[in-house]
Amino acid sequence: MSDQTSQKSAPGTSKEGFFARFIRETEIDTRLLGMLGALALIWVGFHVYGQLVNGFGAFLTPRNLWNLSVQTASIGIMATGMVLVIITRHIDLSVGSVLGFCAIIMGVMQVNILPQFLGLGHPLIWIIAIIVGVICGGFIGAFHGALIAYGKIPAFIVTLGGLLVWRGAAFLVARGETISPVDESFSLLGGGPYGAIGSTGSWIIGILGCAAVLGLIIMGRRKRSVHDIRQRPVWAEGFLALVGCGAVIGAVLLVNAYPWPRGIVRRYAEAEGITVPEGGLFISHGFAIPVLILMAVAIFMTILMSRTRFGRYVYAIGGNPEAAELAGINTRFMTVKIFALMGALTGLSAVVASARLGSATNALGTLDELYVIAAAVIGGTSLAGGVGTIYGAVLGALVMQSLQTGMVLIGFDAAIQQIVVGSVLVLAVYLDILYRSNSK
Template sequence: MADITHATQSNPARNANESAVKRFFRATEIDTRLLGMVGALVLIWLGFQVMTGGLVDGLFLKPRNLWNLTVQTSSVAVMASGMVLIIVTRNIDLSVGSVLGFCGMVMGVMQAKILPQYLGLEHPAIWILTLASGMIVGAAIGALHGAIIAFLNVPAFIVTLGGLLVWRGATWFVTSGQTVAPMDATFRLMGGGTEGSIGATASWIVGLVACLAIVAAILNSRKQRKRFGFPLRPVWAEYFLSVLGCVLVLGAVAIANNYYWPTNIARKYADANGIAWPEGGLLISHGIAIPVLIAVVVGIVMTFISTRLRFGRYVFAIGGNPEAAELAGIKTRWVTVRIFTLMGILCAVAAAISTARLNAATNAQGELDELYTIAAAVIGGTSLAGGVGTIAGAMIGALVMQSLQSGMVLLGIDSPFQRIVVGVVLVVAVWLDTVYRARAK
C-alpha cells in the first residue's frame, strides 16, 4: 500500500483544495473530453427516444434499432480510425468515400464475374481472394496519394480532392455504370443481417473474453507503471474501471441478444431443421453482428498501432511539430506514405462491410462518407491543428453521427435537412475543439 499512498497523497495541499469530482477524475484518469462526448451521445439517444413515442414506448432505444445502428456505424467507424492518424499529421483525406466505392466495385466484380470462372460459384476461397484484392487496390491507391503528397509536395487537400473525383469516375468505368449483384454467400456475412451474426452463446463468450481482456489490460498497466516508477491509480479506481468496462460490454451483449430473428425467417429455420413451432414463436437471438466485431477489432489494432508502436509515436510527433520531427531523424515523408496506405486498406475493409450489407456494388456507394468520416474524427476529439486524437473518440464520434442520422430517419425528416444538421454539428464540433485548446493553454 506504500506505493498507493505515495501516488495519491504526493501533494496533500492540492488534494485538500480539490473537489470530490476532480479527485475522482484524477484518480481514475478518465478522459473528461471523451466522457463529455459519451454524455452528448446519451442525451441524443434519450432525446430521440422521447420524440419517437416517449421514454418508455419510444422506438430509438429498442434492441432492433440499436442493433441496426451499430451495423450502420461500422464502415464509417473503420475509416474514422484511419482518418485520426491523417488529421493528427495535419493532413486530410477527402477521397475516402470514392475509394470505398471503387474498392467495393472491384470486389463486386471479382466475386461475381471473374473468380467464379476459375473457381466456380460459392467456392470457399472466393471471399478471401475478393477481400485481399480489395485491400491491395486500397493500399495502392493510398500509397499513390501519400507519395504525391510526401515527395511532390502537393497539399493533401488537393491530392485527395482530385482522388475524390478520379476514383468516383473510375468506379463508373469498371462496369460502365452497372450495379454488380449478388455477392458471394460467405462474403455477405461481413454485412451483418440474420446470418451475419454470431448468435447468443458466442456473443456471451465474446463478452466474457472482452471482460477478461479489460481486467488483464488494467493489471498489466499497473504492473508497468510500478516497474518504471510511475504514479499508480488507487486500488478502488482500478476496481471501478474494471467493473465499468465489464458492465458496458455485457450490457451491449445483452442488447444484441435481445434482438430476435424475424418471425418468417425463424419459421423457415424451424421447418428446415425439423423444429416444432412453439405457441409463442421461436426466439432466436441475432447476437453481435460480424461487421461490429470487425470494427471493434480494427479499433483495437489501430489503438495499438497509435499508442504502442514506434510508428504511432512518429505520427503524433509529426503532428505536434513537423520541423522538430524532421530534425529528430524521423523520415516524415515515408510516415506520410504509410499513413495514407493504411487509410486505403481501411477504406477497402469498409467497402467490404458496405458491399456485403447491400449485397451489391453500386456506383453511388460511399457518397458523402468522406463527410461523415471526417466529422466522426473531429467530433471524437481529433484536432485539425494536429497532434491530438484518439481512435476510441473517433469511433464514438462515428456512432454520434449515425445516431443523428438514424434518429432523423425515424422521425421522418427529409434527407436535405439531415445534411444541414450534420453540417451544423461538424462546425460546432470544430468550434468546441478550438475553445477546448484555447482553455488548455
C-alpha cells in the same frame, strides 16, 4: 513558507472539489465523458421525442441499437484511419469514392472474373475478392501519399482530385451498372440474422472482453510499479473495472435481446427440422460480424498508435513536422504509409458496406468522407495536428450515425439531415478550438 505553499497546491487537498478529485484519481479523459454525455443526450432525446409525437419511442430498442451498431461499422473503420491522417496535419477527402471503387472491383471479381476460373460458388471467391479490394485500397492510398509527400502537392488537392477520379473510375469499370449478387459467404460480413454470431458466441466475446478489461488494469498497475509511477487508488481501479465490465456485459445483453424475424426463424426451423413451439422460437442475433470487424480494427489501431514506434512517429510528426524530421524520422515515407493504411482500411470498409447492401453500386460511399472526418473531429482529433485517439473516433462515428438514424426515425427529410450534420461538424471544430485555447 514554502512548505505551506506546497501543501496548499498539493493534489487531493480539501479545497479540491469531488468531481475534480474523481477525474484526477480515475484519470478519465474529460473529452470521453463529454462524448458519452452527448451520445446519451442524443439517444434519450430521440426516444422521448418519438414517444411524444408518435406515442412510442423507437430509438432505445434492441432492434434499433443493433442496427445502429451495424451502420456505424463502415464509418468507424475508416474513422480509425482518418485519425492518423488528421493527426499528421493532412486530410483525405477521397475515402467515399475510394470505398465505392473498391466495392465495384470486389463485385466485378466475384460476379464476372473469378467464377470463370474457379467455378460458380467456389469457396475461395469471396476471400480472394476481399484481399484484392483491401490491396486495391492500400495502393490507392499509397499513391495519394506519394503525391503528397514526394510531389509536395497539398493533401486537400490530391484527395479532392481522388474524390472525382475514383468515383468516375468506378462508373467506367461497372459501366454504370449495379454489380450483384455478391457471394453468399461475402454477404454475411454485412450483418443480418445469418451474419451474426448468436447468443453463445456473444457471451464468449463478453467474457473475453471482461478478462481483457481486468487484464489491462492489472498490467497497468504492474507497469506503473516497475517505472515508479504513482498508482491509482484501489477504489478508482475498482470503479474502472466495474464500468468496463458492466459496459461489455450490457452490450452482450442488448444484442442478445434482439431476436431473428419470425419468417426467418420459420424457414430456419423447416430447414433444420426443428419444431417451433406455440409461443414461437427465440433466436438471438448476438454481435453482428461487421461490429466484430470494427472491434478488431479498433484494437489493432489502438495498439499500433500506443505501443509501437510507428504510433510515436505519427504523434511526433503531428506535433512538429520540422522537429520530427530533424530527429531522424523519415516524414515523407511515413506519410505514404499513413495514407496506404487509410486506403487499406477504406477497402475493408468497402467489404462491410457492399456486403451489407448485397451488391456494389456506383453511389456506394457517397458523402462518406464527410461522416468520417466529422467522426474523427467529434472524437477529439484536432485539425491542428498532434492530438487524437482511436476510441474517440469510434465514439464519434457512433454519435454521427445516431444523429442520422434518429432523424430518419422521427421523419426529418434529407435536407434537414444534411443541415444538422454540417452544423455538428462546425460545432465540433469550434469546441476543439475552445478546448485547445483553454488548455494553454
